[in-house]
Amino acid sequence: MQWTGRHGIQIGAGAYSGEVMSYFPGVIDDVAVFEKRMWGGSHVKALFEEWVAAVPGRPAIAHYEFSETMGSEMVHSRAHVRSASLVGGVEAGVPGTSGSAVRLNGEDAYLRVAAAHINTHRSYTVSVWAKVDPGNHSEEKVVVAQQGIERPGFTLYYSGASKRWVFGTYESDRADASLVWVGQEPGAAIQGEWTPLVGVHDVVANTLSLYVNGKLVNSIPWDKSVSYVECGSLSGHGE
Structure with missing residues (x-):
C-alpha cells in the first residue's frame, strides 16, 4: 500500500495516531538523512570516521550537527531544510562526539x-550518534523517525525490552499496521556509550539493514511493492 504523509522530522520521540511518546533519555548528535542507499561498509565508515559531507554521491538532504550553544531554542541544518524546534526539556550545547550535541530528558x-x-x-539512509542513559527502560526510545498520521514511515530506536538498537518501517499508515524491523541480538546495546547508528532502505536489493558501530549487524528482505510513501517527519513503536 502506498500513502503520503505531510509532517516534519522528529528527533528524540515517536508519534502514534497523533500522540507523542517513546521519549529518548540520553544524548543525540549528528543526525543526517540521505535520499539514497549507502553502498556497504565503506560509505558507512565515511559517515563516522571522516564527515557526513565526505560520503560519495548526493549529499544529505537534512543534516543536524547540533552546534548551537546552551540556551538555544532552535537547531539548524547544514542542508536546505528548516530548522528544528526544541520541545520540552531539550538541552542544547552539551558535549557531543566531537563538538556539541543535544540532551533529552526522556519525559517530554x-x-x-x-x-x-x-x-x-x-x-534512503538515516544516520545518527546516540547515547542512551543507563537505566531500566521498559519500552522503545525513539532516536529519529519520520511520521505519518497513524504510524511512522521509518523509525530508529533503542528497545528497552530487548536492550538493542532497532531500525524499522510500518507496512502502512494504519493504527493496526505491523512493524517490519531489523535489529541487533538481544542485549547487544551498551547503555551510556556513544553509538553510531545507520539504517538503510535499499530498493535495488529490496532490503532493510542496520549498521551499528560501522558494522552491518543484520539485513532483512523488504519488498518495496508493499512499502508506502511517507514524505513527512522523522520518528517508532514496535519491537
Whole structure:
C-alpha cells in the first residue's frame, strides 16, 4: 500500500495516531538523512570516521550537527531544510562526539521540523550518534523517525525490552499496521556509550539493514511493492 504523509522530522520521540511518546533519555548528535542507499561498509565508515559531507554521491538532504550553544531554542541544518524546534526539556550545547550535541530528558523532550522530507518508497539512509542513559527502560526510545498520521514511515530506536538498537518501517499508515524491523541480538546495546547508528532502505536489493558501530549487524528482505510513501517527519513503536 502506498500513502503520503505531510509532517516534519522528529528527533528524540515517536508519534502514534497523533500522540507523542517513546521519549529518548540520553544524548543525540549528528543526525543526517540521505535520499539514497549507502553502498556497504565503506560509505558507512565515511559517515563516522571522516564527515557526513565526505560520503560519495548526493549529499544529505537534512543534516543536524547540533552546534548551537546552551540556551538555544532552535537547531539548524547544514542542508536546505528548516530548522528544528526544541520541545520540552531539550538541552542544547552539551558535549557531543566531537563538538556539541543535544540532551533529552526522556519525559517530554524532542525536536521537530515542520517540513516534508523523505519518500520512503525509494532508497534512503538515516544516520545518527546516540547515547542512551543507563537505566531500566521498559519500552522503545525513539532516536529519529519520520511520521505519518497513524504510524511512522521509518523509525530508529533503542528497545528497552530487548536492550538493542532497532531500525524499522510500518507496512502502512494504519493504527493496526505491523512493524517490519531489523535489529541487533538481544542485549547487544551498551547503555551510556556513544553509538553510531545507520539504517538503510535499499530498493535495488529490496532490503532493510542496520549498521551499528560501522558494522552491518543484520539485513532483512523488504519488498518495496508493499512499502508506502511517507514524505513527512522523522520518528517508532514496535519491537
